[in-house]
Amino acid sequence: MKYVLTLALLVLVFSASGFAQTPSAPGDSLVADSMILTPPAPVANLEVVDKPNDHGHATLLTWDLSPDDMSLEGGSKLVVGYEVFHWVPDFANRISTLRSEFNQLQGGAYPIQRDLPDAEAALEQVQSGITDLGALSLVPALPEDTAFVPTVGYLEQALRDTIAAMNAPQSDMDELRRSTREAYLAAIEQLPAEYAKYPEGGDWVNLGKVAAGGTAYEHTGAKDAFSGDYLPDYTDLYYRVDAVGLDPDYRAESDPYGPVQSKGQWYNTGRTTVLVSVAIFTLFTIMFVSQARKGKKLYVRPLAGIEAVDDAIGRATEMGKPILYVLGLGAASDIATIASFTILTRVAKRVAEYQTQLIVPTYDPIVMTIAQEVVKSAYMDAGRADDFNQDIVYFVTQSQFAYVAAVNGTMLRELPATNVYMGKFYAESLILAETGALAGSIQIAGTDEIAQIPFFVVACDYTLIGEELYAASAYLGGEPILLGSLKAQDYAKALFVICAIVGFVTLIGYSATGSESWLWFKDLFHVAD
Amino acid sequence: MRRQLPFVLVFITGFFMIFQYFVPHEKSEFVYEFLLDWLTIIGAFALALGIWSLWRVSFDKIKFKKENWGYSVVTLFGLFAMIVFGFTAQVDGSWGVYFYTAEGLQNPLFRRFFDFILIPIQATMFSLLAFFIASAAYRAFRARSIIATLLLLAALIVMMRFNPFFGAWIETVANWLMNVPNLAAQRAIVIGLGLGMVATALKIILGVERGYMGQG
Numbered sequence: 001m002k003y004v005l006t007l008a009l010l011v012l013v014f015s016a017s018g019f020a021q022t023p024s025a026p027g028d029s030l031v032a033d034s035m036i037l038t039p040p041a042p043v044a045n046l047e048v049v050d051k052p053n054d055h056g057h058a059t060l061l062t063w064d065l066s067p068d069d070m071s072l073e074g075g076s077k078l079v080v081g082y083e084v085f086h087w088v089p090d091f092a093n094r095i096s097t098l099r100s101e102f103n104q105l106q107g108g109a110y111p112i113q114r115d116l117p118d119a120e121a122a123l124e125q126v127q128s129g130i131t132d133l134g135a136l137s138l139v140p141a142l143p144e145d146t147a148f149v150p151t152v153g154y155l156e157q158a159l160r161d162t163i164a165a166m167n168a169p170q171s172d173m174d175e176l177r178r179s180t181r182e183a184y185l186a187a188i189e190q191l192p193a194e195y196a197k198y199p200e201g202g203d204w205v206n207l208g209k210v211a212a213g214g215t216a217y218e219h220t221g222a223k224d225a226f227s228g229d230y231l232p233d234y235t236d237l238y239y240r241v242d243a244v245g246l247d248p249d250y251r252a253e254s255d256p257y258g259p260v261q262s263k264g265q266w267y268n269t270g271r272t273t274v275l276v277s278v279a280i281f282t283l284f285t286i287m288f289v290s291q292a293r294k295g296k297k298l299y300v301r302p303l304a305g306i307e308a309v310d311d312a313i314g315r316a317t318e319m320g321k322p323i324l325y326v327l328g329l330g331a332a333s334d335i336a337t338i339a340s341f342t343i344l345t346r347v348a349k350r351v352a353e354y355q356t357q358l359i360v361p362t363y364d365p366i367v368m369t370i371a372q373e374v375v376k377s378a379y380m381d382a383g384r385a386d387d388f389n390q391d392i393v394y395f396v397t398q399s400q401f402a403y404v405a406a407v408n409g410t411m412l413r414e415l416p417a418t419n420v421y422m423g424k425f426y427a428e429s430l431i432l433a434e435t436g437a438l439a440g441s442i443q444i445a446g447t448d449e450i451a452q453i454p455f456f457v458v459a460c461d462y463t464l465i466g467e468e469l470y471a472a473s474a475y476l477g478g479e480p481i482l483l484g485s486l487k488a489q490d491y492a493k494a495l496f497v498i499c500a501i502v503g504f505v506t507l508i509g510y511s512a513t514g515s516e517s518w519l520w521f522k523d524l525f526h527v528a529d
Numbered sequence: 530m531r532r533q534l535p536f537v538l539v540f541i542t543g544f545f546m547i548f549q550y551f552v553p554h555e556k557s558e559f560v561y562e563f564l565l566d567w568l569t570i571i572g573a574f575a576l577a578l579g580i581w582s583l584w585r586v587s588f589d590k591i592k593f594k595k596e597n598w599g600y601s602v603v604t605l606f607g608l609f610a611m612i613v614f615g616f617t618a619q620v621d622g623s624w625g626v627y628f629y630t631a632e633g634l635q636n637p638l639f640r641r642f643f644d645f646i647l648i649p650i651q652a653t654m655f656s657l658l659a660f661f662i663a664s665a666a667y668r669a670f671r672a673r674s675i676i677a678t679l680l681l682l683a684a685l686i687v688m689m690r691f692n693p694f695f696g697a698w699i700e701t702v703a704n705w706l707m708n709v710p711n712l713a714a715q716r717a718i719v720i721g722l723g724l725g726m727v728a729t730a731l732k733i734i735l736g737v738e739r740g741y742m743g744q745g
Contacts, residue, residue: 053553055558056554056555057555223555223558233555264553264554264555264556265552265554266554267552268551268552271551274550274551281728285732285735335730341740341741342738342740343740345740345741364575365572365577365579365582368579369575370741374740377742391585391589394586395578395583397583398576398579399651401651401655402650402654413596413597431654431658434661448725450715450718450719450722453718457669458665466721466722467718467724467725470729471725473738481737482738485728485732485738486728488728489724492724493724
């Protein structure tokens with residue numbers, strides 16, 4: 001009983017103290033209210049410019065951090081990020097609706113008569129009160145907004161429209177699609193005028209968030225007018241950046257910035273270094289080619305792999321066995337494949353002269369078509385047009401390992417005297433080369449795929465490493481003009497070595513002094529994406 | 530003219546490709562994408578030529594009973610079976626031909642041929658690589674000269690780098706081998722490749738190199 005009384009007394013005392021403290025509460029609540037109600041400092045110096053060196057439809061926003069940014073010393077540290085806003089005219093809703101209608105007519109939602117029974121069944125379902133889209137036998141086209149929840153009335157009308165469209169003649173549908181497209185394009189043309197009405201008849205749209213400490217945002221729109229992200233060029237755009245706390249209501253708006261227009265550039269200034277390098281290299285090439293044309297003798301060091309080609313063809317002739325030429329897995333537009341075509345020309349010419357058999361299985365149908373023309377021309381040049389058979393070059397498959405299986409099968413059945421692998425190779429390089437070695441063929445390989453070079457070096461008798469593949473045609477032909485271009489390459493390489501040494505020295509200077517003035521040479525070689 | 534026209538076309542398109550690299554403007558991109566679309570269109574037509582080539586070569590082997598003609602029968606059976614199964618499907622209980630929808634790919638026979646025959650065969654071919662790497666490594670690492678011995682030692686160190694038995698030093702040495710001499714050699718090859726590519730492209734655009742058209 002004594003403990004119960006003591007407990008009751010304690011409860012009374014605490015309750016009384018609680019009431020007693022109530023008058024002092026306003027002081028604390030003022031502090032709390034001041035923390036909630038005092039907005040953070042907004043960002044300063046908001047600037048928006050057209051994104052440089054691009055095709056347009058993009059802008060670049062930069063600003064100074066809010067003094068209350070949590071990444072800064074001092075300040076309240078309550079700003080946890082920034083929200084970027086873009087002013088969009090109400091007219092954009094009209095464009096969105098038109099786009100949705102057009103996409104429904106154009107895309108997968110295009111109503112086709114085959115689905116008519118499903119549409120009618122869905123209409124009956126909706127009329128009986130079913131609105132769960134997953135349960136409907138056919139879902140009509142709905143607006144792009146994912147948050148949209150269709151009502152029974154909306155679904156009923158949409159299904160009636162769909163059924164009407166399904167029953168309509170095809171020509172009516174085509175006309176509807178054409179007129180919707182025209183209306184959409186007309187609305188797009190009107191868009192700059194609507195943006196120019198700022199700030200009347202529009203609203204701010206949230207583009208995205210930037211974490212605290214961030215001072216830049218790239219607004220990249222789509223260039224396709226039929227995309228939902230389309231951002232028009234040559235249009236007055238307005239932006240705003242809000243400094244935001246953990247509570248989304250705790251925010252400070254910046255002054256709006258605008259108008260700014262995005263537009264495409266006619267020259268990418270970030271690629272000037274490449275342009276200068278190409279110009280220098282072109283000058284070298286033209287200079288040495290003209291020297292070669294004038295009859296100047298140019299020395300280029302011999303390449304064992306190239307010299308082995310003629311011997312290998314001779315060997316095949318003596319043995320009465322075929323030569324297998326593999327162009328690799330590259331497309332016709334790959335430089336390695338193009339270089340391979342030029343080598344194939346020389347090989348096919350020799351083969352035609354020696355009347356040896358040539359086998360060229362291909363992976364790409366375009367490569368096959370070109371290779372057939374290359375071999376045909378080589379046979380004609382050799383005066384052996386009658387010996388040409390279109391089946392010398394044939395298509396196998398565009399599946400990597402199925403191609404390998406086919407070529408390996410050819411190697412093991414035909415036992416060619418020589419295998420030539422020139423072009424682009426991937427994981428199949430070693431499988432091909434090892435099978436060729438097992439078949440006892442002399443093998444010559446060349447590729448610009450660095451990862452595959454060691455495999456060819458190991459498994460083949462001769463390997464053209466990297467650029468030697470590109471130089472092979474000049475070596476094989478021995479034409480002075482082509483040799484001149486090789487000389488240009490050598491001089492360009494020397495220039496690169498000099499640049500590398502200068503870069504090395506300047507970076508050592510930077511490490512030793514810490515002065516950023518040493519970085520100018522390195523920055524010279526920075527290339528923009 | 531018949532021989533000059535291709536070179537004129539190569540010059541114009543090649544020069545445009547250089548031009549568009551430095552010009553990011555939408556109009557330049559439009560022409561670039563237009564040309565790439567052409568590449569896709571040409572590829573589609575070329576595929577038909579490729580299939581025709583495969584058919585002709587295989588059919589001739591069967592017709593004239595050439596050596597190993599049985600393989601050609603399997604090749605043509607595979608080709609036509611996949612085409613037929615890819616275009617036919619059972620939809621709503623009835624079989625039909627579907628040229629314009631993905632329903633053809635839902636054909637159970639098509640899926641089974643693809644999943645249970647083609648993919649395992651490809652995986653088998655790929656797995657051969659493991660055995661070929663072993664035989665190639667054996668051939669490469671035979672210590673027949675001082676340089677070959679150095680290669681063997683370097684390879685051993687790189688292979689053993691994750692083995693805890695040797696301690697941290699082997700990882701340090703292996704990393705040095707990979708990041709200094711190996712990377713230096715790779716970069717030298719890459720620089721050479723870059724220049725070689727530009728030189729080849731220039732030769733082709735300027736019409737100096739004509740071998741790819743069977744001339745030279």
